Amino acid sequence: MPFLFFCLTVRAQFEKAETDFGAVMQKFNAVGASVAVVKKGKIIYTHSFGLKDLERNIPLTDQDIFRIASISKSFSATSIMQLVEAGKLSLDNDFGDLVGFKIRNPKYPDQKITLRMALSHTSSLNDSQGYLNLDLINPDKNPNWAKCYNDYLPGTKFDYCNLNFNLIGTIIEKKSGERFDDYVKNHVLKPLGLYGGYCIDSLDSTRFVKLYEYNPNDRKFTPSPTAYAPRRTEIQHYVMGYSTPIFSPTGGMKISxxxxxxxxxxxxxxxxxxxxxxxxxxSAKLMQTAVTNDEGYGFAIRSADNLIPGVKLKGHTGSAYGLYSTMFFNPKEKFGIVIITNGINATYTDDFPDFSRAAINSLYQNFIK
Structure with a gap:
């Protein structure tokens, strides 16, 4: 194939893909979205659509970074697996022994809750009391600590729980001797040559993408500035192995x-x-292997067999402050798709945002299939 013809063909493919994706953006009133497509193990396409800042009409670029919400959990799980490999802990260790205070479901006081259960959301913990600090579940700090547990036997059922991963963040600090954000940066981000992190003040704030919550009643987007709150006062009084939720191991990664x-x-x-x-x-296969058949969830990586018809995927989603993030891949066929939007009119089917489903299918049809 002559080089010029090849270039024109690729350009036509990209133009069609961008037209199709633009239609998805328009359908869900998306403010902006950044995407990346991997094929045969290589990034073959990146693009940013729409706006980074509605009020100032600033376009979104590929260099801009988002708070990615719950996909952050996989960075925490990856860090834990490094410490397991280093012999510093075991997946079957008592979760409370690792955290530093008693973690036991009061209805099953003799049943050990393990790190493995916390990583797979089968610990029987819940977020009913919140998850932004450890006092909530610490019996010495909160008289209502027992409400943080469900009624069933630990290890028998799945219940997605952010508190699991904020507790896991404290274990990373205790076992590594490094502050959580520094550990992830030094042992995951830097070795891979990635720009990102959990600490706001360690990043270039001009690259932060403004996040927007959509109000369907007045059809308006409202900024969510707390997504990038620096929490400097709290960090000044930081207690290693306890204050870790300040950085939100469960949802606080910022990355493009x-x-x-x-x-x-x-x-x-x-x-x-x-x-x-x-x-x-x-370790990687363990993270991707479902612990519970009903949810298909491993260690911060889940299976999704109904996202793209007939295609088996592994990955995670995230949603917070108006943001919706999607990271799914097929390890056998070596393709994957990342989509992050900073604001949409969100609707759901089977607990999955319709925007994200339409967006990932659009990119799959244009670049993978």
């Missing part, structure tokens, strides 16, 4: 769609990327 795709490639390749080994193949 392109760099998130580079991170995704590492998981797609079972722990390695560009010759850099982050975790072992065994």
């Amino acid at each position: 769609a392109t760099d998130l795709a580079r991170y995704m490639i590492m998981h797609m390749n079972y722990g390695k990327s560009n010759g850099v080994k982050i975790i072992s193949k065994k």
Whole structure:
């Protein structure tokens, strides 16, 4: 194929993909969206649509970074697997022993709750009392600590719980001796050459994408500035191994769609990327292996067999402050898609945002299939 013809063909493909994706954006009133597509283990396409800042009409770019919400959990789980491999802890350790205070479901006081259960959301913990500090579940700090537990036997059922991962963040600090945000930066982000992090003040604030909540009653978007609250006062009084929820191991990673795709490639390749080994193949497969059949959830990576018809995927989603993030990949066929939007008119089907479903299918049809 002549080079010029090849270039024109690729350009036509990109133009069609962008037209199709633009139609999805318009249908859900999206403010902006950044995407990255991986094929045969390589990033083949990145693009940013719409606006980074509605009020100032600033376009979104591929260099801009988002708070990605619950996809952040996989960075925490990856860090834990590194510490497991280093022999500093075991997945079957008592969760309370690792955290530093008693963690026991009061209805099953003799049943040990393990780190494995917390990673897979089968610990029987819940978010009914919140998850933004550890006092909520600490029996010495909160007389209502028992409300943080469900009625069923730990290890028998799945219940998605942010508190699990904020507690996991404290374990990373206790076992590594590094503050949570520093550990992830030093052992996951830097080795992969990625720009991002959990600490607001360690990042270039001009690159933060403004997040917007949509109000369907007045059909308006409202900014969510607390998404990037620096929490400097709290950090000044930081207690290692206890104040960790300040950085939100459960949802506080800030990163671009392109760099998130580079991170995704590492998981797609079972722990390695560009010759850099982050975790072992065994650990990576464990993260991707469902613990419960009904939810298909491993360690911060879930299975999704009904997102793209007939295609099996692994990954995670995130939603907070108006943001919706999507990271899914197929480790066998070596493709994956990242989509992050900073505001949409959100509707759901099967607990999954209709925007994200339409967006990932659009990119799949244009670039993968």
